[in-house]
Amino acid sequence: EKAKWPKETVQLWEQLSKKEANDLHTIQKSIVHHVTTTLARAAYNMDNFSAYQAVALSTRDRLISRWNETQGQLSKADPKRVYYLSLEFLLGRSMDNALLNMGLKGVYSQGVEQLGFNMEDVIESEVDAALGNGGLGRLAACYMDSLATLDYPAWGYGLRYNYGIFQQRIVDGYQTEYPDYWLNFDNPWELPRLDISIPIGFGGHVQTTQDEYGVTRHNWIPANSVQAIAYDVPIPGYGTENCNNIRLWRSKPTRVFDLTSFNEGNYEKSVEDATQAEKITSVLYPNDNTMAGKELRLKQQYFWTAASLYDIMRRFKKSMREWSDFPDQVAIQLNDTHPTLAIVELQRLLVDEEMLSWDDAWDIVTRTFAFTNHTVLPEAMEKWSVPMFEYLLPRHLQIIFDINLFFLQKVEKKFPNDRGLLNRMSIIEEAQPQQIRMAHLAVVGSHKVNGVAALHSDLIKKTIFHDFVDYYGEEKFVNKTNGITPRRWLHQANPQLSALITETLGNDRWLKELSQLRGLDKKVENAEFRKKWTAIKRLNKVRLAELIKTRCDVEVSPDALFDIQVKRIHEYKRQFMNILYVIHRYRTIKSMTAAQKASVQPRVVVFGGKAAPGYYIAKLVIKLINSVAAVVNQDPAVGDLLKVVFVPDYNVSVAEIIVPASDISQHISTAGTEASGTSNMKFVLNGGLIIGTMDGANIEILEEIGEDNIFIFGCLADEVEDLRHAQRYRNVPMDPALQGVISAIERGTFDDPKIYQPLISTLTVGKDFYLISADFASYIAANQQVDAAYKDQEEWAKKSIRCTANMGKFSSDRAVKEYADQIWNIKPISVVDEGYLQA
Ligand code: HBZ
Structure with a gap:
C-alpha cells in the first residue's frame, strides 16, 4: 500500500508516527488525555483506581511504541528466535515494573504527585496478573524479563485464563477459595489481536489413503474446532529499547460451527458448543506439583501448543526457507512437560501437511525442542490415559505410538533382549488403561534436557531419566540453575x-x-x-x-x-x-x-x-x-x-x-x-x-x-x-x-x-x-x-x-545466557531508533 502513496503522504505518516516525548509536561498531558477521553471522566472526579487506569494507559502507549519498533526491526532482521512455551506466566503487577524498566518511574512519579495523587497508592490499585501457581510460573516471568533486558529475540506463548490462581481467604482458620476474576476492570497490559484467529481441531477420525507413489498418507478430520485468539503482552527490557512479547491465547467458538448447528435448527446445541469452546481458557488449574488428569487440562494443552506452533510456522514460512532450516531459525523451550504435545504436533504438521518423510521431520523436531524438568515427585509426573487421549486427538495418538516404536527399536538395537529396559523406557506405560508418559516423550523429542539446580539435575540423571542417560549419553542432560530478576x-x-x-x-x-x-x-x-x-x-x-x-x-x-x-x-x-x-x-x-x-x-x-x-x-x-x-x-x-x-x-x-x-x-x-x-x-x-x-x-x-x-x-x-x-x-x-x-x-x-x-x-x-x-x-x-x-x-x-x-550467580540474566549459548544457540539483537544492529 505504502508504495502507492505519494511522497507527501509517506512523509506525513513518518512525521506523525514519531515517538511521544518523555518530558514531564507531555506525560502529564497524556495522563489527563486518557482521563478525559479513554476513561470519559471529569478531571477532578477521580479516585486512586481511575488515576491508576489513566497512568497505566499512558504507560501502555509508550510500551506499544517500543513493542512496534522492536517487532518491526526483528521481522526485517529475521534472526533465530526462542519460543518459551509455558502454561503459566506469573507476572504480578506491570505498571511499576514497566516504568522502572523504561526509565520513566521518576518523571511519572513527579507527574502523578503534581496531579494530586500518591504514586504508591496508584501503583497499589493494580490487580496482579496471577496466571501461575508458584515457582514454575514466576520463573517464566523472570526469564522473560531477562530475555528482554539482554536483547534476545524471544517470545513467550501461554494461555489467557479468565481466572488466575484463586484468591485465598481464611475463614475460621481454614482456607477458602474465591475466583480471581482479574479481567473485571479491563487489562491495559495486553493488546488484543482479534485479527489473529487460528482454528484448532479436536476429536474426529483419521483418514488413511495411498498417494500416487504408494505412500500411506494420514489425514486427521477433527469432529469440531474452536478458534484461538491472540492477546499480546509487551515485556520491556531494563535499560534497553527492546520490548519482547508474550502471546496468550484465548478460546472462542468457531463461527462456522455454531452456524451449522444453528442452521440445523439446533439452537441449544450451538450455544452449548460455544460455551464448551470458551471453557478451554477459562481457568488456570490450581495444582502445583500434582497431576490432575482432567480432560479439560489436556484440551488446554493441545489448544495452546497447536495455536503456538501454527503461529511459529506461519512466521517461519514468510522467510521462504527450506524446512530443514527450521531448527536454525526456531528454538522451542518446553517449560515442564505441559507443552510436550508440541513435539507431536510439529511432527504431524511436517509429515501429514508438509509431506516430509518421517525421518526428515523427526530430525527437525528433535533439533528444535529442549525440555526443562522441574520436579522428581512421582505424583507430579504427567500421564494421560490412552482412551481419553485417543478420543480427543486420534492422529496424535498414532504418532506417539510410532515415535515410541521407532525409539524402542533403537534401544533394542543398542541393548538387545532387555525387556525390562524397554518396559521402563517406553513412552507407553502398560497399565489399565495404558498411560502416555509425557516426561519420556519430552526426553525423546528434545535435544537437551535440563534440571533447575545442580543437585536436581544430578538426581534426574540417577532416577527418572537414568535409562535415558545410558542410551543417549551424558551430554544430552545438562544443568541450568534457576535465577531471578x-x-x-x-x-x-x-x-x-x-x-x-x-x-x-x-x-x-x-x-x-x-x-x-x-x-x-x-x-x-x-x-x-x-x-x-x-x-x-x-x-x-x-x-x-x-x-x-x-x-x-x-x-x-x-x-x-x-x-x-x-x-x-x-x-x-x-x-x-x-x-x-x-x-x-x-x-x-x-x-x-x-x-x-x-x-x-x-x-x-x-x-x-x-x-x-x-x-x-x-x-x-x-x-x-x-x-x-x-x-x-x-x-x-x-x-x-x-x-x-x-x-x-x-x-x-x-x-x-x-x-x-x-x-x-x-x-x-x-x-x-x-x-x-x-x-x-x-x-x-x-x-x-x-x-x-x-x-x-x-x-x-x-x-x-x-x-x-x-x-x-x-x-x-x-x-x-x-x-x-x-x-x-x-x-x-x-x-x-x-x-x-x-x-x-x-x-x-x-x-x-x-x-x-x-x-x-x-x-x-x-x-x-x-x-x-x-x-x-x-x-x-x-x-x-x-x-x-x-x-x-x-x-x-x-x-x-x-x-x-555474593548473590551474583542467581540473576536470571546468567541463567538465560546459559540457555541462549548452550541450548538455543541464539544471539542478542539490539533495537535502535531506525534499522537494526547485530550485537
Ligand atoms: O519450579 C517448581 C519447583 O517446585 C521449584 O523447586 C522450582 O524452583 C520452580 C522453578 O524451577 N515447580 C513448580 O512450581 N511446579 C508447578 O507449579 C506445577 C504446576 C502444574 C503442574 C506441575 C507442577 O502440573
Whole structure:
C-alpha cells in the first residue's frame, strides 16, 4: 500500500508516527488525555483506581511504541528466535515494573504527585496478573524479563485464563477459595489481536489413503474446532529499547460451527458448543506439583501448543526457507512437560501437511525442542490415559505410538533382549488403561534436557531419566540453575536498598551485571555502612508489620526477629515441621521462669501460601497454623516473645513486601524434593539469611555466600532412602521433642484435636515420608543457632551484607545466557531508533 502513496503522504505518516516525548509536561498531558477521553471522566472526579487506569494507559502507549519498533526491526532482521512455551506466566503487577524498566518511574512519579495523587497508592490499585501457581510460573516471568533486558529475540506463548490462581481467604482458620476474576476492570497490559484467529481441531477420525507413489498418507478430520485468539503482552527490557512479547491465547467458538448447528435448527446445541469452546481458557488449574488428569487440562494443552506452533510456522514460512532450516531459525523451550504435545504436533504438521518423510521431520523436531524438568515427585509426573487421549486427538495418538516404536527399536538395537529396559523406557506405560508418559516423550523429542539446580539435575540423571542417560549419553542432560530478576526482586521491591547499593558502588551497573554486588564486600567492616544497611531492613520490617496489622489484625514488633516461610503449601516443603517447631518453642517459653524469659530472642513467625483446593493434608496444615496463632498471640505469658501469623492470599505483590523484610527465611524441604526453589534467592539477595536443608539451590547459595552465612540442617539427599527404610522396618522411635509437641496437640491445646488426626498420622512411625522426625533435632539446633547469631546485631549485619554481595550467580540474566549459548544457540539483537544492529 505504502508504495502507492505519494511522497507527501509517506512523509506525513513518518512525521506523525514519531515517538511521544518523555518530558514531564507531555506525560502529564497524556495522563489527563486518557482521563478525559479513554476513561470519559471529569478531571477532578477521580479516585486512586481511575488515576491508576489513566497512568497505566499512558504507560501502555509508550510500551506499544517500543513493542512496534522492536517487532518491526526483528521481522526485517529475521534472526533465530526462542519460543518459551509455558502454561503459566506469573507476572504480578506491570505498571511499576514497566516504568522502572523504561526509565520513566521518576518523571511519572513527579507527574502523578503534581496531579494530586500518591504514586504508591496508584501503583497499589493494580490487580496482579496471577496466571501461575508458584515457582514454575514466576520463573517464566523472570526469564522473560531477562530475555528482554539482554536483547534476545524471544517470545513467550501461554494461555489467557479468565481466572488466575484463586484468591485465598481464611475463614475460621481454614482456607477458602474465591475466583480471581482479574479481567473485571479491563487489562491495559495486553493488546488484543482479534485479527489473529487460528482454528484448532479436536476429536474426529483419521483418514488413511495411498498417494500416487504408494505412500500411506494420514489425514486427521477433527469432529469440531474452536478458534484461538491472540492477546499480546509487551515485556520491556531494563535499560534497553527492546520490548519482547508474550502471546496468550484465548478460546472462542468457531463461527462456522455454531452456524451449522444453528442452521440445523439446533439452537441449544450451538450455544452449548460455544460455551464448551470458551471453557478451554477459562481457568488456570490450581495444582502445583500434582497431576490432575482432567480432560479439560489436556484440551488446554493441545489448544495452546497447536495455536503456538501454527503461529511459529506461519512466521517461519514468510522467510521462504527450506524446512530443514527450521531448527536454525526456531528454538522451542518446553517449560515442564505441559507443552510436550508440541513435539507431536510439529511432527504431524511436517509429515501429514508438509509431506516430509518421517525421518526428515523427526530430525527437525528433535533439533528444535529442549525440555526443562522441574520436579522428581512421582505424583507430579504427567500421564494421560490412552482412551481419553485417543478420543480427543486420534492422529496424535498414532504418532506417539510410532515415535515410541521407532525409539524402542533403537534401544533394542543398542541393548538387545532387555525387556525390562524397554518396559521402563517406553513412552507407553502398560497399565489399565495404558498411560502416555509425557516426561519420556519430552526426553525423546528434545535435544537437551535440563534440571533447575545442580543437585536436581544430578538426581534426574540417577532416577527418572537414568535409562535415558545410558542410551543417549551424558551430554544430552545438562544443568541450568534457576535465577531471578534483580530488577523486580531488588530494585523494585526494595527501592531503598537499591539506592544504597547504587550509591555505594558508584553506579547502577549491578542491575544488569549482578556479580558487581561483590563490591559491597569491602563495606562489611564499615560500621557507618552497616548502620544504613540495618536501618533499611528495619523500614522494610515496619512496612511488613503494617501489612500484618491490616491483613491479620495482629500487632508485631519490628524489633523481633522476622522468620518467614512463604511458598505453596505442600508436604514436601514441610510447613508442618515449621509449625511443629513453633509449638515446641511456645511450650519451652511457657515452661520458663521470668529470668529465663529475659534471654529469649523475640520472634515473629510468618507463614503464607496457597494449598491446592483438593489437597486435604495441606489445608489441614493451614488450619493448624491458624489455630496455633490464635492461642500463642493472645497468651500473656508469651507476649512479644513469640507471634505467629498466616498472611492470607500470598501472591507476587505480597511477596514484594515480604521478601525485603526477612531476617531469616525457611527453605526446609526434605533433601532431594525441592528441585531448586527461587524464593531462597530472593530473600538472600535482599540481605535475609536462610535456614535450610541441603536441597535444590540452597546448596549453591551456600557455595556462593559461605557456610558462616547460612543455617543448614537435616539429612542429605543420598541418606533419604536409607532413613525411610530404617523407619519402615526398624521401628525407629519418634524424636522425643516432636513427641512432646504431638502430645500437646492431642491434648487439645490448639482447637479440637480430632481435626488434626489425619495430619498427625502422616508422622506415625513408618509413615513419615518427608522425614520430619528424623530432621527434627537438627532443626531445633539450627533454630537455636539462629537465635544466638541474631543476638550479635553487628555480626548479623555483616552476614546480611555478605549475603547480598555474593548473590551474583542467581540473576536470571546468567541463567538465560546459559540457555541462549548452550541450548538455543541464539544471539542478542539490539533495537535502535531506525534499522537494526547485530550485537
Ligand atoms: O519450579 C517448581 C519447583 O517446585 C521449584 O523447586 C522450582 O524452583 C520452580 C522453578 O524451577 N515447580 C513448580 O512450581 N511446579 C508447578 O507449579 C506445577 C504446576 C502444574 C503442574 C506441575 C507442577 O502440573
